[in-house]
Amino acid sequence: MTVNRPSSDTSHLYDGKTVRSSAPSRKKIAGQLGSGSDIPKDAIPEVEIPSFIESLLGGPLVPKTKFLPPAKMVQNLQLGVYGILVALSLMTYMISPAEGTIWYMITGSLGIATIFQLILIATATGTGFWGTFQRDGRFTLISNLLFILAILRFASSKIMLSNDMFGLQDKPFLLSALVVVYAVLLIMYFELTNGVMRYSMLDTSIRTNEVYVMNPQKVVGKYHRSLLINPLIATVLATIVLSANTILPFIVGIFSKDTALRMEESVELISVYGVALGTFFVFCIVGGLFALNLPTHLQNFREKRAED
């Protein structure tokens, strides 16, 4: 009689069978467990893909980090936005009469178009106020878009005013200057609303130790200076650029007074195409300067001057 002695080797138990000597991979099993065959949500790392709008704006519309109460710098910026917003809404109303607006094109009624235009401006102002007060990027963005929509005019026209309380309609230069000032205010509004958000983020980051700022007064001071200087310079330069159709005949006049006179009286040059032509020339020169790497040369010049 043969007696099978017990052995510590148990491999004979698995003879002829497929032996899996290990537990299956967790990753593999993760897809097979549970009621369905879905991979558990927490097994997949969280990847936040920004939406189209977010990627366009370079970040989330609603910041994940809640802002801390506004610092004095931010409060001042907010006050600045409120001031500009009032001026901008009044000027938008002045230089965007209902004729030529999209509402007028759709409805054909001046009354309805005026009401729509007023509602649009009021909404843009309201959302601007609220967005700045709450420091909520969504509202300021809506406000910006509404202001752009309010100023869009789908009709051939010269500059027209809905309310000419200063009698500017007969003074083309002042009328152009008014539009230039309006445009500068619009840009400053864009910039300041953006500045409120940027400096709120920066202030929060400073106070939560995410970022360290050395000499914050100097950094902020430079921004303040730019807020004053840049609009002034933009106004002057834009006026010069827009006056190209008068500057060009002046330059031509040095060589030929007759040609200059013909140019001055030319319908093309004093029309919008004249403005466009003048602008084109100016920006061709600017483009050329960029092509010659003027910023670098300017920087080198400034550095050399500082060294002397």
Added chain:
Amino acid sequence: MWSRKSAMLGSLAIAMYLLGLTLRNSQLVTIAVVIFVFLTWAALFGGHADVAATGRRADEWSGEEGSALNSVSAMRKLSSARIFEDGELNITLRMQNHSSLAKILEVRDRVPEVMRIKDGSNYILMELGPRRETFIEYTVECPLRGFYSLGPVAVRIQDPFGLFHKEKELHVYNDFLVFPKMEDLSDTFVKSRVPKIFTGAVNIRQPGPGSEFYSLREYFEGDSFRAINWSAYARTGKLMVNERERDAVSDIIIIVDSRSVAETGPVSRNALVYSTRAAASLAKFFLSRRDSVGVVVYGDEVASVDRDTGSKQLYVILTKLSGAVARGNIPLQVVVNRILPHINKGSPIIFLSNLEDDPTIVNALRDFRARNFDVTVLTPSSLEFEFDAHRIDRTGYEVMKTERDVLISELRGLGVNIMDWEPDMLLSTALAGARGF
């Protein structure tokens, strides 16, 4: 470089300009021109400067002197090049402005993602005066072992409105090593059965000259009188002598499973993290006993540290363990076949693995046991890590736990000292458990 803001403003201006021309609306053209002018002014005179515009190429940087760009340079100093997990590293970044103009710089020193900034900041906005330098100090906490590199230093200069910016990466890098954390062990219960030719501090399980008691035996001529156990003589009436365990240097082989499956679980709590920490602790303990320790790390290749003694060996082992990356899926049998001819018969072998996805484990460990190696297996349970992280449900956990228990029982049946190492268990407890204490 254009920012998104300036690109949007530019697009708006172009749209208004074209619309104005199409509709012959001078108002739109005027607004567009003002926006163009604003952008042009910012681009020309916005204060963004020469970090990138006239800087030398990145590959021109020269070693310890730091990256010497045209006007801004950076250098970095670390408090140490080697630290242990959870240790802190003090970093000093020196920023220099060689230009004669002040600059407003945004500086971000790139820190590996797993590091935590504990003190100070690696992101600084500053005004750096002409020909000035500044020191930025911050401290990072290093929670995970590995080879790391600090850098590059990203420097950005932009105009006050953030419309245009210039960026440059200063390619200043500092490498450092984070060693696995070590646990102090009082005893590992691992002893060699095979003597080596010269004596040391470690007991092997054979009688011989040593300090630890091994057994009693009858007195023979030539035995030292000092070895006579007088109480045993009184008890038995025969002269009995104490035999002592022979001291010797033993060879210890530590095998670390670094296959890709070893990293299953959260980043800071997985089998590989536990295995490397255990291997480091064990190596330190054995080396302090003047044992000779060798380490084998296998994943996509078999990397080994030859047996040696001394503190230098500890650094070699720690460096190897720091660089262990979860990759590949080499079966244990391949490792065993490769190392078997090179290790002394009977040497203690400590195997650290989660025992997953390798059908050769049983046969490989059987090969060791068949050659009378003293095998200890510590198996950090990936199951527990994943269950704690709520990545598997209760049913799945129970099923896989049963499979794992069956495997552990089977290995125990081969005479392997094995312990299912649960996440909260100390290494010393796991070792004691493996050795049956």
